[in-house]
Amino acid sequence: MYVCLCRGITDTQIRKAVQAGKTEFRQLKQSLEVGAQCGKCVRMAMEIIAAELDKT
Numbered sequence: 001m002y003v004c005l006c007r008g009i010t011d012t013q014i015r016k017a018v019q020a021g022k023t024e025f026r027q028l029k030q031s032l033e034v035g036a037q038c039g040k041c042v043r044m045a046m047e048i049i050a051a052e053l054d055k056t
């Protein structure tokens with residue numbers, strides 16, 4: 001599912017980035033550019049990070 005429509009970023013890409021050690025939103029923004037345009041996806045991206053970290 002697309003999380004960031006502006007940059008075409010999916011939840012799978014975000015999960016993989018978190019698993020690769022990008023556990024803070026700031027790091028995700030730098031590597032994937034999620035949230036770098038309108039910002040509407042930031043909240044959902046942060047929820048995905050939290051859910052992914054909860055699994056570990």
Ligand code: FES
Nearest residue numbers: 004006037038041
């Ligand atoms: Fe992610 Fe716009 S939807 S920056």
